[in-house]
Amino acid sequence: MKLNIAVLAGDGIGPEIIAEALKSVQAVCAKFNHELTYKEALVGACAIDATGNPYPEETHSLCMQSDAVLFGAIGSPFYDNNPSAKVRPEQGLLAMRKKLGLFANIRPVTTFPSLLHKSPLRSELIEGADFMCIRELTGGMYFGRPQGRSEDGDTAYDTCVYTREEIDRIVRLAYGYAQKRRKKLTVVDKANVLATSRLWRQVSQEISAEFPDVETEYMFVDNAAMRLVQWPKSFDVMVTENMFGDILTDEASVITGSLGMLPSASVGIHTSVFEPIHGSYPQAAGKNIANPLATILSAALMFEYAFDLKEEGKLIREAVAASMDAGVVTEDISEKGKAYSTSAVGDWVASYIKNK
Numbered sequence: 001m002k003l004n005i006a007v008l009a010g011d012g013i014g015p016e017i018i019a020e021a022l023k024s025v026q027a028v029c030a031k032f033n034h035e036l037t038y039k040e041a042l043v044g045a046c047a048i049d050a051t052g053n054p055y056p057e058e059t060h061s062l063c064m065q066s067d068a069v070l071f072g073a074i075g076s077p078f079y080d081n082n083p084s085a086k087v088r089p090e091q092g093l094l095a096m097r098k099k100l101g102l103f104a105n106i107r108p109v110t111t112f113p114s115l116l117h118k119s120p121l122r123s124e125l126i127e128g129a130d131f132m133c134i135r136e137l138t139g140g141m142y143f144g145r146p147q148g149r150s151e152d153g154d155t156a157y158d159t160c161v162y163t164r165e166e167i168d169r170i171v172r173l174a175y176g177y178a179q180k181r182r183k184k185l186t187v188v189d190k191a192n193v194l195a196t197s198r199l200w201r202q203v204s205q206e207i208s209a210e211f212p213d214v215e216t217e218y219m220f221v222d223n224a225a226m227r228l229v230q231w232p233k234s235f236d237v238m239v240t241e242n243m244f245g246d247i248l249t250d251e252a253s254v255i256t257g258s259l260g261m262l263p264s265a266s267v268g269i270h271t272s273v274f275e276p277i278h279g280s281y282p283q284a285a286g287k288n289i290a291n292p293l294a295t296i297l298s299a300a301l302m303f304e305y306a307f308d309l310k311e312e313g314k315l316i317r318e319a320v321a322a323s324m325d326a327g328v329v330t331e332d333i334s335e336k337g338k339a340y341s342t343s344a345v346g347d348w349v350a351s352y353i354k355n356k
């Protein structure tokens, strides 16, 4: 098969983790005889520096022409510390999501036997936890207008907007995943307070009638935040709006043991994007210490979701699990004094794939 992908490394540790993920992608392509071509493009702070635009038109057209996008991370302390900067790296990521129509962000959360003891949660609570968070990605407060400041600068506002159509398509997609899994869907909202959440609940209730084989549960977001750490095994598929999904999935990463382990797939209208859920971790940039596994696992999702190549994805996942069993991991999940570098982990995973 011909695989034509766009590679957007972005900022901070982005280039390092992407380089390691590409080693695994290349190893899998060699093993299964796929013809890989990839082109790189700028996004985020590095794109602002080079062009003034965090998501340049060139980058967008490359994404549109590709079969999948492998994405690193964006963000930089320079902008984090300058809240008044007009152009921001995050706008690049948001523009990409909007322009590619990526309305669903799928974040699978699983545990790894060799990492159970790394989670701050007791092993018996998390062992066997396996759920999927489906986050709406192109609506809500991230995109609602008006957004801004009053003239005197002392009042700021964001707007949360959702339409029936936006809710309908993501909830249906979530039911589709629930049907293929353990047939339970949790709709997370704040319907006791927010008008948008009440529309979410109304639309979900209407759709639920079409999926009698799936058990539907409605949960307020504050309760869901608690349940995630108290009883993570009670979840199968969770669907929620943009901001709630952003927050809950960072929380969910502690179940896995490290934020450096969670991959994601963003899907929708045009080319799908595969990216780790973590950020650009600027403190670690250039030090060869960041965990590349979330990005390598995102590449596994790319084979499965964008190309329907299940064996290839499975082999990457197996290689990642093997690296953890062998203790070849970065400092965030290693035993004291036994940390491997980013590139050593990436090399190990790629060579496992090669020699399999």
Ligand code: IPM
Pocket: 074, 075, 090, 093, 246, 277, 279
């Ligand atoms: C994520 C990130 C982004 C988001 C940031 C970098 C804009 O936190 O992908 O979860 O909030 O969506």
Ligand code: MN
Pocket: 246, 247, 250, 277
């Ligand atoms: Mn986030």
